[in-house]
Amino acid sequence: MPPILFLLASAVFAQGTSEFVLSGLLPQIAADTGVSLGTAGLLTSLFAAGMVVGAPVLAMLGSKLPRKLALLAFLGLFSAAHVTAALTTDFPLLLVTRAVAAFANAGFLAVALASLPALVPSDTVGRATSVLLSGVTLACIVGVPAGTVLGQYAGWQAAFWAIAAITAVAAAALATTSFDDPPATSPVYREWRVLAQPRVVTTVVKGILVNGGTFAAFTYLGTMSPSTAWVPVVLAVFGVGSFVGVTVAGKAGPKILKAGAAVLTVVWVAAFFAAQSLPGLLTAALLTGATAFGVGSALIAKIVTTASEEAPRVAGAIATTAFNLGAVVGPAVAGAVVVDAAHARAAFWVSAAFTAAAMVFRVKK
Numbered sequence: 001m002p003p004i005l006f007l008l009a010s011a012v013f014a015q016g017t018s019e020f021v022l023s024g025l026l027p028q029i030a031a032d033t034g035v036s037l038g039t040a041g042l043l044t045s046l047f048a049a050g051m052v053v054g055a056p057v058l059a060m061l062g063s064k065l066p067r068k069l070a071l072l073a074f075l076g077l078f079s080a081a082h083v084t085a086a087l088t089t090d091f092p093l094l095l096v097t098r099a100v101a102a103f104a105n106a107g108f109l110a111v112a113l114a115s116l117p118a119l120v121p122s123d124t125v126g127r128a129t130s131v132l133l134s135g136v137t138l139a140c141i142v143g144v145p146a147g148t149v150l151g152q153y154a155g156w157q158a159a160f161w162a163i164a165a166i167t168a169v170a171a172a173a174l175a176t177t178s179f180d181d182p183p184a185t186s187p188v189y190r191e192w193r194v195l196a197q198p199r200v201v202t203t204v205v206k207g208i209l210v211n212g213g214t215f216a217a218f219t220y221l222g223t224m225s226p227s228t229a230w231v232p233v234v235l236a237v238f239g240v241g242s243f244v245g246v247t248v249a250g251k252a253g254p255k256i257l258k259a260g261a262a263v264l265t266v267v268w269v270a271a272f273f274a275a276q277s278l279p280g281l282l283t284a285a286l287l288t289g290a291t292a293f294g295v296g297s298a299l300i301a302k303i304v305t306t307a308s309e310e311a312p313r314v315a316g317a318i319a320t321t322a323f324n325l326g327a328v329v330g331p332a333v334a335g336a337v338v339v340d341a342a343h344a345r346a347a348f349w350v351s352a353a354f355t356a357a358a359m360v361f362r363v364k365k
Contacts, residue, residue, distance in 0.1 A: 002119055004177050005131050008112045011075055011170040012135030015105045017143030018082065018163045019047055025148065025156040032156070033091040040091075043098050050102025051324040058107030059114070059317030068179035070111050075171035078104035082164035086157040106320055113300070113316030115179075117308045125308075129301035130250025137246055137293060140239030145232045191311035195318070200307050204322045206361040207299040210261060211326025213268065213354030214292040216334035216347050221285060223344040224275050234285050241289025249294040249301075257302065260295035261358040267291045268352035275345050288351075296323070330354060 022029070022044050030040035058074070065073065081101040085094055112132060120128045147159040194200050221238055222231040249256050271288050274280035300319045307315035333354075334347040 001124075001128060001131055004174075004179065005116075005119060005128055007170060007173055007177065008071075009132050009135040011108065011167060011174075012112070012132060013139050013143060014135075014163050014166040014170065015078065015108065016136035016139030017147050017166075018078075018101060019051075019105070020140060020144045021147035021151070021159055021163075022047075025151045025159060028151060028156045029094070032089050033094060034089075035091050042095065045328075046095060047098050047102040047105075048324055048327045050099045051106040052321055052328055054103035054106030055110045055317040055320040055324065056314070058103060059110040059314050061107075066179075067111055067115050068174070068177075071108055071179075072171055072175060074104045074108035074111070075167055075174070077101075078108065079164045079167040079171065082160045082167070086160035086164065106317075106324070110314075110317035110320045113304050113319050114308065114313055115316070116304060117315075122305070125305050126298065126301040127250035129304060130246040130297050133246050133293075133297050133300065134243060137239055137243040140242060141236055142239075144239070145236055148232065191314045194307045194311040194314075197310075200303070200318075202361045203299060203303050203306055204318060206261070206358045207296070207303055207319070207322035208325045208329065209354045209358035209361075210264065210292070210299055211296050211323050212330035212333070213264070213326075213351035213358075214296055214330065215327045216330035216354060217268065217271070217288060217292075217351040219331040219334060220338055220344040220347040223338075223341050224281055226278055226281075230278065234281060237282050238285040238289040241286040241291075242293035245290035245292065245294030246297040248290070249298040252294075252298070256294055256298045260291075260298065261355050264291050264295050265352050265355040265359065268348050268355060272345050272348035272352075275348070284348075292351075296326075 026040045026043070029043070030036060033040070078101055081097045081104065085097040085101075088094060088097075113129070116125050116128045116132070147162065150162060151157075151159040195204075218238065222235055225231045225234045267287055271284035274284045300323060303319040303322060304315050307318055311318070330350070334350040337346050337350050338344055339346075
């Protein structure tokens with residue numbers, strides 16, 4: 001794998017940390033900004049929604065720039081949004097910074113994913129995708145717990161400063177790196193026609209459903225913990241599993257998609273019964289993280305490889321949108337099922353339903 005890929009993954013690490021770290025900082029933010037905890041939760045949902053909208057919009061805008069310049073612009077915007085957030089206690093302005101950060105994150109990920117076929121041989125795009133997405137899984141293992149601890153001891157603003165600093169360092173390193181940028185062969189708007197192809201649509205829908213199941217359960221995983229002290233441990237174990245999953249998926253390639261959704265459905269059902277005890281919950285967190293992210297990352301790679309031949313500049317946006325639509329729809333459906341903390345395990349049934357639905361869609365070669 002080329003060194004630039006690991007550099008891009010480090011930026012994704014900062015972005016993944018930003019997306020998930022607020023779950024441990026919301027009480028502090030609510031107190032400092034004078035809003036309720038529920039209102040502060042809008043910072044999380046707005047980020048996910050911004051990712052969905054931002055991916056296609058900024059992929060279009062970014063296509064007018066060389067890929068390296070577009071990536072640098074998105075990183076600069078992402079870092080600036082976090083600096084602004086760290087300097088304010090005005091909640092409406094904080095909401096704006098989260099929306100801007102989400103747009104920048106979506107644009108960066110869309111361009112980075114679309115760049116993979118130009119950075120690595122076609123038969124290693126799946127492995128390259130797993131390396132890039134390992135930034136998200138490492139964020140769950142290291143970034144989120146570290147950011148939570150930092151925020152608890154030095155104030156939530158410190159976590160934003162740290163994310164801004166990591167992003168700035170990644171941008172500075174990227175600025176000194178050469179980057180292949182194949183010339184455009186057609187107007188970018190024509191590339192969206194790839195969504196009329198059944199094989200692309202099938203893969204996208206399957207990606208939305210699988211990732212919807214992943215985030216339906218992940219949203220309530222901490223709530224299933226027997227005490228608040230175990231919440232970061234359970235989430236970290238899930239993160240370890242997800243890292244293992246994307247690593248295995250990168251090596252296995254499309255093979256993992258043959259029975260991936262079926263296996264994942266069984267794992268979600270088993271997790272419901274296992275999570276009644278702490279050892280069972282930890283085991284479930286590890287196995288669901290590995291299986292869900294393994295299948296999910298393989299689908300993202302498949303979306304990129306399937307669409308990139310005819311849509312090289314928007315393939316990454318399509319994959320990013322599919323991933324984040326799952327992150328929005330899954331928790332929304334789970335929220336309607338999980339009536340209170342005592343019934344948090346019901347989220348596993350929602351996850352199983354999503355992946356069972358995904359089994360209907362067969363991904364073609």
